[in-house]
Amino acid sequence: xxxxxxxxxxxxxxxxxxxxxxxxxxxxxxxxxxxxxxxxxxxxxxxxxxxxxxxxxxxxxxxxxxxxxxxxxxxxxxxxxxxxxxxxxxxxxxxxxxxxxxxxxxxxxxxxxxxxxxxxxxxxxxxxxxxxxxxxxxxxxxxxxxxxxxxxxxxxxxxxxxxxxxxxxxxxxxxxxxxxxxxxxxxxxxxxxxxxxxx
Amino acid sequence: xxxxxxxxxxxxxxxxxxxxxxxxxxxxxxxxxxxxxxxxxxxxxxxxxxxxxxxxxxxxxxxxxxxxxxxxxxxxxxxxxxxxxxxxxxxxxxxxxxxxxxxxxxxxxxxxxxxxxxxxxxxxxxxxxxxxxxxxxxxxxxxxxxxxxxxxxxxxxxxxxxxxxxxxxxxxxxxxxxxxxxxxxxxxxxxxxxxxxxx
Numbered sequence: 001x002x003x004x005x006x007x008x009x010x011x012x013x014x015x016x017x018x019x020x021x022x023x024x025x026x027x028x029x030x031x032x033x034x035x036x037x038x039x040x041x042x043x044x045x046x047x048x049x050x051x052x053x054x055x056x057x058x059x060x061x062x063x064x065x066x067x068x069x070x071x072x073x074x075x076x077x078x079x080x081x082x083x084x085x086x087x088x089x090x091x092x093x094x095x096x097x098x099x100x101x102x103x104x105x106x107x108x109x110x111x112x113x114x115x116x117x118x119x120x121x122x123x124x125x126x127x128x129x130x131x132x133x134x135x136x137x138x139x140x141x142x143x144x145x146x147x148x149x150x151x152x153x154x155x156x157x158x159x160x161x162x163x164x165x166x167x168x169x170x171x172x173x174x175x176x177x178x179x180x181x182x183x184x185x186x187x188x189x190x191x192x193x194x195x196x197x198x199x
Numbered sequence: 200x201x202x203x204x205x206x207x208x209x210x211x212x213x214x215x216x217x218x219x220x221x222x223x224x225x226x227x228x229x230x231x232x233x234x235x236x237x238x239x240x241x242x243x244x245x246x247x248x249x250x251x252x253x254x255x256x257x258x259x260x261x262x263x264x265x266x267x268x269x270x271x272x273x274x275x276x277x278x279x280x281x282x283x284x285x286x287x288x289x290x291x292x293x294x295x296x297x298x299x300x301x302x303x304x305x306x307x308x309x310x311x312x313x314x315x316x317x318x319x320x321x322x323x324x325x326x327x328x329x330x331x332x333x334x335x336x337x338x339x340x341x342x343x344x345x346x347x348x349x350x351x352x353x354x355x356x357x358x359x360x361x362x363x364x365x366x367x368x369x370x371x372x373x374x375x376x377x378x379x380x381x382x383x384x385x386x387x388x389x390x391x392x393x394x395x396x397x398x
Contacts, residue, residue, distance in 0.1 A: 021233050031219045031220060054242055055208075067207070
């Protein structure tokens with residue numbers, strides 16, 4: 001190994017980049033060299049925007065969304081329906097639903113799903129405040145917008161248990177064929193779900 | 200589109216990340232959310248190391264390598280052989296050769312290869328100082344360690360022309376089968392080169 005890979009700031013940068021999701025040592029090296037080649041165009045703007053995000057983006061105390069304010073713009077929006085609360089695993093799911101312009105209620109971002117494998121227990125998720133919010137907002141329907149994976153579904157199960165004694169309907173997103181999805185590309189689980197939920 | 204994707208610092212960050220090599224909008228979103236989820240463990244160390252790299256890593260005035268000093272530790276190393284100069288396209292190529300512990304001469308990093316498609320002309324590469332360095336160092340062999348692509352080879356051709364009148368041998372890396380490479384996975388160009396250069 002040469003000294004770049006042992007001790008220099010460049011090594012440290014590649015080490016940190018390589019730990020980001022989807023990146024490895026090769027892609028980290030490629031990105032680090034690219035940043036140094038284009039300091040003005042890429043390195044400096046990236047540094048500034050990381051600083052901005054670090055300074056200004058916060059987690060909404062209420063729902064767990066990310067925004068420049070807490071409560072976030074969704075929680076603060078009085079036009080939104082407090083009777084519906086949509087539970088999602090991650091902030092990206094909020095964005096996906098917002099892009100679809102279909103849901104006008106409030107969100108609750110868990111921050112992941114329960115996973116024995118990854119060591120994610122109930123205390124690592126925003127589960128404690130869910131019951132509280134359901135009661136405070138006067139929620140009548142909790143929509144579990146969680147993935148159709150084993151871990152997400154066991155998380156859904158825990159939430160159902162937690163809210164069982166409250167006067168609230170608990171629904172989940174329909175499982176079935178994605179719109180535009182071809183039948184012969186679907187896995188068996190999806191086909192079973194789609195057939196059972198036929199109407 | 201929601202406001203995250205229009206105006207917030209988070210949007211700006213995802214925009215900058217998405218422009219890095221190998222990343223796109225989806226992976227940029229994933230990385231941005233990951234950084235915000237792990238501020239102490241990932242966001243802050245990344246910010247600090249980008250700042251360190253920006254402050255301390257410079258391009259070696261002599262060879263174009265990246266290091267905390269200029270001249271770089273290779274150019275400053277008096278034990279290295281000034282009679283051999285290895286011309287490479289990128290800094291990553293220097294690292295690859297250094298890892299192999301096979302070359303003990305000096306390097307010359309072009310900073311890319313000529314490419315009409317990408318708009319890389321002779322003035323965008325470190326071609327001007329190559330001739331000068333060959334003369335100053337008293338180089339007797341210039342080794343063109345460039346890829347076996349059309350663009351790299353036309354770059355090699357230009358360098359041969361530039362140095363044609365100097366008393367210096369110009370060699371190139373051998374083309375052939377990679378060590379451990381299976382014959383039936385090789386493209387025809389490699390097989391032709393390997394057969395023609397048989398010994």
